[in-house]
Amino acid sequence: MAFRLPAAAVRPLRPLALAKPSAQQARWLATPAPAYPVTQDSRGPTAMVFLNMGGPSTVDEVGDFLSRLFADADLIPLGRLQNYLGPLISKRRTPKIQKQYAAIGGGSPIRKWSEHQCAEMCAILDKISPDTAPHKPYVAFRYANPLTELTYRQLLADGFGNGRGGRAVAFTQYPQYSCSTTGSSLNELWKWRQRLEGKAGPLDDGRDGTIKWSVIDRWPVHQGLVEAFAQNIEAKLMEYPEAKRDQVVLLFSAHSLPMSVVNRGDPYPAEVAATVQAVMHRLKFTNPWRLCWQSQVGPQPWLGPQTSSTVEGYIAKGQTDLLLIPIAFTSDHIETLFELDEEVIGESGHGDTVKRVDSLNGSPVFIQGLAELARTHLDSGIACSTQMGLRCPGCTSDRCTESKKFFAAQQL
Known part of the structure; x- marks a missing residue:
């Protein structure tokens, strides 16, 4: 601007009065997936659905x-x-x-990493949260396959919803909330929930037979996230000479936002800053640091300073020991592999001293943190954070209003 469980028969789905999926989507849906009965004595199974922007795989x-x-x-x-x-x-x-x-290799690795992170997290959850097991991993992307619609259809095919109930957690992989990212993904999830499940009536036992959703909508200062970032920063700092190590400037880089969104009251800038502050506190403020913003698109004013101009400005001042940290991304994708590595660092003229911290990707510390965060959420009985229910002061979106109402009403 980041794979199975025992099979069992499920009740056939009734035809849906919707447009048929494309040939590519149909192939994805045709991939064999386990199905199992949702209603059981324990609180599981639980669908863990990672939400993200996604990226083209080819x-x-x-x-x-x-x-x-x-x-x-x-x-x-x-x-x-x-x-x-x-x-x-x-x-x-x-x-x-x-x-x-x-x-960068012919496509984005974000699907690979998202599926890996979600599957590994679910394996840990099966051990640390047996009451909600088994935990089934899903990925729902906003702009690339597997699209939200496809993932929702797969949930239904796997035995969730359609009169059978079941629990699903929408787990945003944007640690810091923005209406442009998490908000958009949740709006899309709500849209397909309404289209594919509608307003199903209660079952004979008084329970609603649709999927019961809860949301992990933000986690900017979670200990696992902070520790994973801090360890990666410490590892990369070791590549600098010891005499210079404490003078390396840490440049935390996050995806920017149009100023129209910022001025509307979007919480994202404050939450990104909270993550940066938490990471620096964990590092005991050993290095100087700044927060900058990348991936501006179009002519409108965007939140700055831009990462590229920040690097150019410090180099012009004689500060060439710079360490870039993609603080709002949980895995590699084009913004790290091309924008930061090829454009910002590659064109800096100082590739030996301007470096980038490794992305979280398969970090065991990060994945363990995801599992701990999910377990706390599963135990809480809370549908979503109190912050999520609060609209931006300048919000005029009816869809945002209805989406927030729906998820807040999903109290478990």
């Missing part, structure tokens, strides 16, 4: 990815001309972005 998927991205007014607000400007911008940018994905 160069050929870039066009569709960009088309969905620029059509999302929650992420890139283009006003009344969204339906005209979105397709125009995505079409013009596709060749350039395809080259960038080709340069």
Whole structure:
């Protein structure tokens, strides 16, 4: 701007009066997946659904990815001309972005890492939270496969909902909440819940037979996240000469936001700053640091300073020992592998002293932290945070209002 459980028969799904999935989506849905009865004596099984932006797994998927991205007014607000400007911008940018994905191996690794992190977390949860086991991993991307619609259909096919109930946790993989990211993903999840499950009536025992959702909607200062970042920073600092190590400037880089979104009251800048402060506290403030912002798109004013200009400015001042830390990403994707590695560092002229901290990816510390966070949430009985229920002071989105009402009402 980051795989199974015993099979059992389930009741056949009734046909849905919706457009048929595309051939590519149908192939994804046709992938064998275990099904099992949802109603049982324990509180499980539990679907753990990772929400994220996603990324094209191949160069050929870039066009569709960009088309969905620029059509999302929650992420890139283009006003009344969204339906005209979105397709125009995505079409013009596709060749350039395809080259960038080709340069990082032909596609984004975010699906690989998301599926790995979710599966490993669920394996830990089965041990530390047996009452809610088995935990089944799912990934729902906003702009790339597996899209939210596909994942919701898979939940239904696996025995959740459609009169059988069952519990699912929407676990945002944006640690810091923004209406443009977590908000947009939850709005999309709510949309497909309404379309695919509708307003199912209560069962004979008085329970609603639809999926019971709860949300982990933000976790900017969770201990596992902070510790994982801190350990990766400490490891990368060891690559600098000991005499210079404490003078390396730590540049925390997060995806920027349009100032129109910031001025609307979006909580994201404050939550990113909270993560940075927590990490620096864990590091005992051994190094000087700054927070900067990357991935600006379009002519509108965006939150700054930009990461690229920050690096250029420090180098111009003679400070060439700089360590970039992607503080709002939980795995590698194009913003780290191309924007930071190839553009910012590669074009700095100081590739030996301007470095990037490894992304969290398969970090055992991070994945253990995810599991601990999920267990606490599962034990809490809370549908979502109190913060999530509070709309931005400048919010005018009816969809946001209805989505928040729905998830807040899912109290367990």
